[in-house]
Amino acid sequence: MDVKTGLFYLFAVVLLFAAFRVITARNPVYAALYLVLAFFQASAIWLLLRAEFLAISLVLVYVGAVMVLFLFVVMMLDINVDSLREGFWKHFPLAAGVGALIALEMAAVLMGGFRLGEAPRAVAGAAANTSNTLELGKLLYSEYLYPLEIAAVILLVAIVAAIALTLRTRKDSKYVNPADQVRVKARDRVRIVQMPATRAAEPVAAEAAAADAAKENKA
16 A cells, blocks of 8 residues: 555545534534534545645635634524434434435445546556646636636625625614715804803802801801
């Protein structure tokens, strides 16, 4: 067994362990972190298969963006884990049956590829001297340019729609139009009023009577 095969088995074992811990971890934050570990191991296997574009895309997109978003959402929602565990064993047989069916279907599809022999040396040599990222970029921006542009426009529309939905007018928000703030003038906001000079207040009759009574008592 060479080094490449040993690394493949190492990454595969860690990937299976991380995937198992994703569905068995009691803390959702730990489950999200194990999923990040699983993504890293999958990207390492892609690198062993000389598919560096898929490996970097997996790390940047899923680990760098999607999983960080999932982690923040899980931490901010403060999910009640006990309520989620209710009915786990009740639905476990159905979930296990669906999982086994999916595993058998994937095995039936993939076993044909494992039966293939060693690749021809000419093809292997040509693949070793070329970069699949370069070839993918050439194919993507030449033959599939229009589908790429359409997908970019659809994503742009989705981003603008998400911003428009989150920034809708609310009745309880104290919003001020910046244009009104710029056009404001001093005479519209400040008014100078002239008032007469103040003078000492005259004593109240009751206070004066109380003072006279106090003097009489002293006398």
